[in-house]
Amino acid sequence: MMKNEEGTAARQAAQMAVSLRRHFLAHPGYDTVQRLFRKLMDKRQAELELGLTSEGRGIAVIGESGSGKTTAIQRILRRLDAADAGAGELRWISIRVPTPATQKDLARAILHALDFQILRDTTASRMWDLVSFHLHLRKCWLIHLDEGQELGGRGSEVEKAAVINALKSLMQIRDWPTNLVISGTPELHDLLMQDPQLSRRLFVVHFLPVTELDSRDEIALTVTRYAELAGLSQAPDLADVEFVPRLIHAGREQFGIVVELIIGAITRALAAGEAALSVKDFAHFYAERTGDVSGRNPFIVPDFRNVQTGRSALVAEPQVRRKRGR
Numbered sequence: 352m353m354k355n356e357e358g359t360a361a362r363q364a365a366q367m368a369v370s371l372r373r374h375f376l377a378h379p380g381y382d383t384v385q386r387l388f389r390k391l392m393d394k395r396q397a398e399l400e401l402g403l404t405s406e407g408r409g410i411a412v413i414g415e416s417g418s419g420k421t422t423a424i425q426r427i428l429r430r431l432d433a434a435d436a437g438a439g440e441l442r443w444i445s446i447r448v449p450t451p452a453t454q455k456d457l458a459r460a461i462l463h464a465l466d467f468q469i470l471r472d473t474t475a476s477r478m479w480d481l482v483s484f485h486l487h488l489r490k491c492w493l494i495h496l497d498e499g500q501e502l503g504g505r506g507s508e509v510e511k512a513a514v515i516n517a518l519k520s521l522m523q524i525r526d527w528p529t530n531l532v533i534s535g536t537p538e539l540h541d542l543l544m545q546d547p548q549l550s551r552r553l554f555v556v557h558f559l560p561v562t563e564l565d566s567r568d569e570i571a572l573t574v575t576r577y578a579e580l581a582g583l584s585q586a587p588d589l590a591d592v593e594f595v596p597r598l599i600h601a602g603r604e605q606f607g608i609v610v611e612l613i614i615g616a617i618t619r620a621l622a623a624g625e626a627a628l629s630v631k632d633f634a635h636f637y638a639e640r641t642g643d644v645s646g647r648n649p650f651i652v653p654d655f656r657n658v659q660t661g662r663s664a665l666v667a668e669p670q671v672r673r674k675r676g677r
């Protein structure tokens with residue numbers, strides 16, 4: 352290619368990458384969470400209409416990093432119907448649990464999302480009173496806490512118990528009980544299950560790993576879907592029986608990471624002006640993203656199942672999220 356043609360191809364590839372990243376694939380975990388959201392909303396709506404309040408409920412979404420928790424929940428939140436929300440009403444807020452998460456840190460983060468700044472240091476109990484007041488004032492009936500495993504974080508056992516109690520209290524605010532959606536890694540599950548009163552109020556959804564055994568066809572279809580969206584055909588080597596297992600292994604069996612690998616490979620193929628997506632695009636992208644140019648590339652080496660694909664090298668920085676609903 353000529354130099355300026357290359358520049359155009361790279362720009363077009365970057366544009367395509369942006370649009371592919373916006374594409375959302377529904378999956379069983381997402382469908383389940385969506386159904387539970389609907390249940391929470393319907394219950395809340397019915398109570399409001401009848402002028403009743405019972406205690407809040409919650410959904411815990413558990414999955415490894417890169418399994419797609421944040422993406423799924425943000426999508427559901429954005430689509431919650433807030434059309435009838437009055438001025439100043441928020442309906443829901445979404446926050447990332449601060450580290451370390453003492454109960455004061457958590458209260459401050461919630462107040463911040465409710466557009467209320469605490470200027471002076473005050474007692475935890477006063478802060479939770481303010482939280483209750485502002486939740487009600489803003490008609491905020493749902494709080495999403497992301498990276499919920501941090502709730503058990505660095506604190507002492509006493510502090511941890513205080514945080515758990517604060518969560519329970521949120522669901523029991525008189526006149527305005529709040530529903531919780533908490534997402535996090537499997538450590539969060541252990542943390543929540545330690546408290547019978549809290550776990551009793553929660554529905555739990557697991558975002559399971561995509562495994563060779565269960566998800567082969569689904570992942571193959573996902574590759575096809577994205578290639579089609581990008582207008583690329585698939586080179587014969589993608590039909591190799593080992594390709595999908597390699598992709599799953601490289602993506603650490605996490606759905607979102609696998610999707611990122613697919614988009615990365617496609618972007619590379621487009622930037623190079625190729626008409627077909629092939630294994631080498633995956634190999635190149637993997638090498639680029641991990642900085643791993645040694646002979647340990649799961650798309651290349653024969654014994655790819657023994658390649659350590661590491662923990663978070665491939666997970667993108669969490670994107671800046673909308674802090675609240677309108």
Ligand SMILES: Nc1ncnc2c1ncn2[C@@H]1O[C@H](COP(=O)(O)OP(=O)(O)O)[C@@H](O)[C@H]1O
Binds near residue numbers: 414
């Ligand atoms: N359902 C989906 N459809 C398409 N891409 C997804 C989907 N779920 C996750 N992703 C992609 O996977 C990446 C990781 O997902 P994320 O939601 O951040 O995972 P988690 O919060 O579980 O760590 C994101 O960059 C996102 O674009």
Ligand SMILES: [Mg+2]
Binds near residue numbers: 422669
């Ligand atoms: Mg996340």
